[in-house]
């Protein structure tokens with residue numbers, strides 16, 4: 001597309017620097033500084049952010065920027081990924097979805113954040129284990145525009161499940177999945193919520209206590225369904241690895257690595273998997289849920305999440321995620337193709 005008819009990427013700040021140069025964007029991944037501009041050319045670039053219905057070509061002509069300089073500057077902006085087609089803004093209007101679309105559009109070459117949201121709206125995520133972490137993940141995914149949530153956890157709401165997220169004392173004693181389904185339906189009416197499972201979600205999140213049980217993931221592995229295990233331990237939470245079956249480190253690989261490191265792992269693991277659900281501390285749960293939701297959305301949006309091939313370990317007291325790489329284990333035999 002002709003650069004002069006394109007638009008500056010939505011949401012890109014254009015900032016005037018003291019030496020007359022102009023900075024477009026603030027994110028170190030893509031921001032660019034143009035120097036050697038005349039004051040007229042600088043004000044033209046500002047104009048592009050404020051009068052979005054006018055094309056850069058029209059605006060340049062009105063401001064008196066010469067065609068040669070216009071094309072030179074637009075060429076730099078185009079190579080920096082700062083220009084998108086006007087259609088990237090179609091459908092924009094007030095509302096939370098538009099605000100999200102603008103931020104998400106910055107990540108796309110075409111700037112079409114609404115297309116990212118459309119992809120999410122067509123997706124189904126299953127969440128098993130609806131304590132504090134699972135329920136906050138459900139709320140985050142619903143708010144982020146995921147179209148369908150399959151909530152799985154018929155255990156009763158405990159007092160410890162409340163205080164973070166949506167469940168309250170009034171929900172105590174009711175089935176977690178049904179109580180949470182009512183909250184999600186009230187807050188995000190566009191989201192379809194299932195409490196009887198979904199055999200083929202686009203991704204499954206499974207929250208467990210103390211240690212994963214690889215056999216629990218066998219069906220997801222054989223069905224080729226990407227899944228994200230989350231393990232709650234005494235004072236930390238492990239998010240990941242996000243498993244792309246046959247293509248990346250799986251839960252069985254993780255178990256095999258542990259067995260290599262600890263000859264008694266088969267005894268230890270079996271004991272850890274028994275017993276009551278691990279308590280989910282508030283700040284730790286909030287960070288773990290947000291981290292997990294980010295990984296899920298990155299997967300749905302077509303990115304490669306950091307948790308593919310890695311565990312994200314989040315520990316009290318600071319709750320800063322630490323990335324620990326875990327390679328596929330040759331004894332597991334789950335990898336059929338190069339990851």
Ligand SMILES: [Zn+2]
Pocket residue numbers: 249250251252253254328329332333334335
């Ligand atoms: Zn494996």
